[in-house]
Amino acid sequence: MDILKIENLCKKYNDFKLDNISFSIKxxxxxxxxxxxxxxxxxxxxxxLNLVKxxxxxxxxxxxxxxxDETIVKENIGVVLDDSFLPSYYDVMDINKLxxxxxxxxxxxxxxxxxxxxxxxxxxxxxxxxKGMYIKIKxxxxxxxxxxxxxxxxxxxxxxxxxxxxILSIFTKYVENSNSSILISSHITTDxxxxxxxxxxxxxxxxxLNESRDELLNEYxxxxxxxxxxxxxxxxxxxxxxKNRFGYELLIKNNIQFKDKxxxxxxxxxNLEKIMILYIRGDKGECNKEINN
Amino acid sequence: xxxxxxxIIKDIIALKAYKKLITMTFIMAVFFTFIGFIDxxxxxxxxxxxALPISVLGGLASSVLYEEEKANxxxxxxxxxxxxxxxxxxxxxxxxxLIFGGSIVVSLISILCKIFLPLNIMKTLSVMLLFGGAxxxxxxxKTPLVYKYGTEKANNIFMIILFAILSVAPIxxxxxxRHDPDFKYTTELLSSFITYIPVVAIxxxxxxxxxxxxxxxKIYLQKEL
Numbered sequence: 001m002d003i004l005k006i007e008n009l010c011k012k013y014n015d016f017k018l019d020n021i022s023f024s025i026k027x028x029x030x031x032x033x034x035x036x037x038x039x040x041x042x043x044x045x046x047x048x049l050n051l052v053k054x055x056x057x058x059x060x061x062x063x064x065x066x067x068x069d070e071t072i073v074k075e076n077i078g079v080v081l082d083d084s085f086l087p088s089y090y091d092v093m094d095i096n097k098l099x100x101x102x103x104x105x106x107x108x109x110x111x112x113x114x115x116x117x118x119x120x121x122x123x124x125x126x127x128x129x130x131k132g133m134y135i136k137i138k139x140x141x142x143x144x145x146x147x148x149x150x151x152x153x154x155x156x157x158x159x160x161x162x163x164x165x166x167i168l169s170i171f172t173k174y175v176e177n178s179n180s181s182i183l184i185s186s187h188i189t190t191d192x193x194x195x196x197x198x199x200x201x202x203x204x205x206x207x208x209l210n211e212s213r214d215e216l217l218n219e220y221x222x223x224x225x226x227x228x229x230x231x232x233x234x235x236x237x238x239x240x241x242x243k244n245r246f247g248y249e250l251l252i253k254n255n256i257q258f259k260d261k262x263x264x265x266x267x268x269x270x271n272l273e274k275i276m277i278l279y280i281r282g283d284k285g286e287c288n289k290e291i292n293n
Numbered sequence: 294x295x296x297x298x299x300x301i302i303k304d305i306i307a308l309k310a311y312k313k314l315i316t317m318t319f320i321m322a323v324f325f326t327f328i329g330f331i332d333x334x335x336x337x338x339x340x341x342x343x344a345l346p347i348s349v350l351g352g353l354a355s356s357v358l359y360e361e362e363k364a365n366x367x368x369x370x371x372x373x374x375x376x377x378x379x380x381x382x383x384x385x386x387x388x389x390x391l392i393f394g395g396s397i398v399v400s401l402i403s404i405l406c407k408i409f410l411p412l413n414i415m416k417t418l419s420v421m422l423l424f425g426g427a428x429x430x431x432x433x434x435k436t437p438l439v440y441k442y443g444t445e446k447a448n449n450i451f452m453i454i455l456f457a458i459l460s461v462a463p464i465x466x467x468x469x470x471r472h473d474p475d476f477k478y479t480t481e482l483l484s485s486f487i488t489y490i491p492v493v494a495i496x497x498x499x500x501x502x503x504x505x506x507x508x509x510x511k512i513y514l515q516k517e518l
Contacts, residue, residue: 046517051368070376071375075374079369079372084364085365085366089309089310094306097306102299
């Protein structure tokens with residue numbers, strides 16, 4: 001069953017357009033949204049949560065319309081927003097009081113377990129929290145009413161590597177234990193490599209890639225070749241290329257066929273970051289190739 | 294109604310930020326009421342003991358709205374199982390709750406005072422209505438502007454509107470004086486209506502609250518958070 005389904009989502013601003021975004025998340029799956037700042041990740045999340053008005057498209061959460069059944073669906077969505085939280089004079093205890101009143105299935109015990117695990121002070125106002133503590137309290141709140149869907153906008157930015165790793169483990173455990181789903185947007189590609197089952201790349205308001213993480217990491221390859229070698233390669237045999245000071249970097253999909261055809265050995269497995277950079281910043285096509293020559 | 298109750302509780306928790314102000318207000322109210330007892334001055338009880346707490350409490354709904362805006366909490370609150378209609382309605386009901394809550398507290402104080410002082414209950418109720426109504430009127434005039442432009446800009450616009458209204462008042466007075474130099478007929482006219490004024494004022498406030506809420510809701514519905 002699709003926990004979240006987006007079809008042809010469009011949203012136009014003066015200087016930016018979210019263009020026919022479509023994707024879905026299955027139960028128990030984690031979908032990672034990757035893209036540069038300003039690519040449209042946060043706007044997509046805001047449209048899902050009805051924080052911005054979509055111009056077109058259909059969004060269903062748990063099989064229900066996200067606007068018509070807004071209050072019902074939101075009862076089961078835990079959210080971490082990058083730029084928004086409660087007023088700064090709240091402390092951990094106030095937040096518990098507030099959320100107990102807001103969410104019918106709020107779990108005090110679980111909340112205080114997270115508070116303990118994150119080592120957050122109970123009676124200190126959140127305005128005195130460090131950035132890491134501030135992110136952790138947002139995450140603790142998002143997880144403490146057992147939501148079926150977590151929507152996380154840059155949840156690990158600003159955290160040190162140890163804290164990031166701890167948070168990612170918590171998300172992983174959460175999905176495993178509750179069979180919940182996560183939509184996570186990030187530009188920290190290593191986080192998504194560890195957590196996401198499926199990855200979408202958003203660039204300039206469009207989805208340019210939507211594949212499973214395993215497929216991305218196993219089937220894509222990175223070729224490093226010289227200018228001469230590059231000139232011999234058919235543009236249909238690579239997905240993107242980028243010139244560097246040693247020659248060319250090519251993103252390809254079928255490395256065995258490629259190896260047989262061109263006898264180039266310098267082929268390696270790219271990480272998500274490399275794939276993203278090549279997809280977004282790389283070029284494609286014979287036309288560009290001729291210009292480069 | 295359950296959702297509105299949730300929102301009011303949320304706003305009551307938010308009053309924590311104004312704990313000192315609320316405490317100070319009630320200390321002042323009790324202090325002036327006490328002075329009123331000693332000096333036998335009813336004005337102290339009426340204005341400081343009654344008007345002050347109602348005015349301060351009534352103003353707190355706008356302050357909570359401002360704090361949420363400052364923290365950019367609007368977006369986060371919209372992720373709760375609530376919709377925009379609930380959020381806007383919650384703010385109006387919270388304002389009325391504070392005014393009624395304040396009124397109940399000061400009514401109890403007044404009843405206690407009546408045992409010891411010749412307090413005019415009708416006058417007390419009038420003061421309560423006047424200040425409660427004025428505070429509510431300020432809220433309902435300002436809130437649509439706050440939803441449209443944000444608190445800071447709304448305050449500036451509101452000051453200009455207030456200044457314009459206050460500038461018109463002397464002109465109206467001059468106009469009345471020209472036709473009724475001693476205000477004799479005007480006083481008579483007002484006197485004949487005086488008993489209806491509280492009822493009319495309450496009815497007008499109810500209508501203004503509904504209109505203001507509808508405007509605010511319409512604005513908030515279009516707002517991108």
